Amino acid sequence: MRPKPLRIGSIEIWPPLILAPMSGVTNRTMRALYRPFGLGLTVTEFVSSNALQHGNRRTMEMIDQHGLEKPVATQLWGDDPATMARAAKVVRECGADIVDINFGCPAPKVTKTNGGSACLRDPDRCESIVRAVVASVDCPVTVKMRLGWSENALVYLEVAQRAQRAGVQAVTLHARTAKQFYRGEADWAHIARLKKGLDIPVIGNGDLDDPYLAIERMRESGVDAVMLGRATLGNPWLISQIRDLMEGRDARALPSAPDRLRFAIVHYRTMVEELGEARAVPQMRKHLALYLKGIPGAAMLRERIMRIESADETIATIEATISRLESTPLVAA
Ligand SMILES: Cc1cc2nc3c(=O)[nH]c(=O)nc-3n(C[C@H](O)[C@H](O)[C@H](O)COP(=O)(O)O)c2cc1C
16 A cells, blocks of 8 residues: 655645654654654644743753754644644744644643643634634644543544634544543544545554554555554654555564664663753653563563663663673574
8 A cells, every 4th residue: 555645734744654742752852863764744742832931941942843853743732722822823933844733632730721632522612722723823733632532522523623624734533532541442443434524634543553553554544644652662663664564665674682772772872962861861761661672681671770870871781781682692583
């Protein structure tokens, strides 16, 4: 199956393969590191539209870009149309190619102020937010949403159709309800239904962790693009495999364990350079745990890395693991 490029407004995106926004993860360093694996588009972590009114350093850092990872969609959350519109202007001025509105986050710290997926409890408000944001910027506006607040209120089709009428240029659907958080499975039948109900591009998201599954879901649902989140962490090669299939090649083999860890060291060093050791070390623990998945002795190593406070010592531990794996190739295979 050879998909077409994804078109969001005047922006052509190839391949139609998108890195999901992940708060605390998809900062600019991560987006730039993962983009060359074959992504067509990356999305920032979600940013509070209220926080953007104050413009503090950490918030501005969240919308900052390398340039390498373009095009970039900057994602905003909030419940007030006027505040969202002002925030959209700010992120557009700071280089966002696309403004994405979050109607999906189920985290209580967001929903208790009626943001994220809580907006889905009030489709009128969703429409007001979309209209205000579309009117405030000269770039495409997109929406990322869940199915609804709960299984008794699956409002995605209504909200997406109203968003389309209000000028949104693409919709991403993570096919779970807010109440589900990450339980159960993403139900791609809803994604197929949304695709049939809209004229603008639909991006399917949820539980894609295998290259053949991603292509199959794309084909079955008819979506214009797929978005990948958790499964890329510690395994950006999944992105390259899907790109291979989209471009008509066989999916490449996954790298050996030592090569995986060599890339983990590049990731580590880049994070330390860009964020400083004090911030990079704790953030990199979760990434290293994932790069180590399936490697012999991973459980003990993970435990050890959790306690190490220095970047040099962590890197030395990974380098020693690479040497160990390479001196016992049968175990490493
Ligand atoms: C750590 C983490 C942070 C996330 N942060 C965001 C976010 O900021 N904005 C958003 O729209 N979705 C966020 N999500 C949801 C993902 O974008 C995606 O919809 C979800 O993980 C399902 O896709 P997956 O099964 O490929 O991971 C986050 C998910 C995770 C695991």
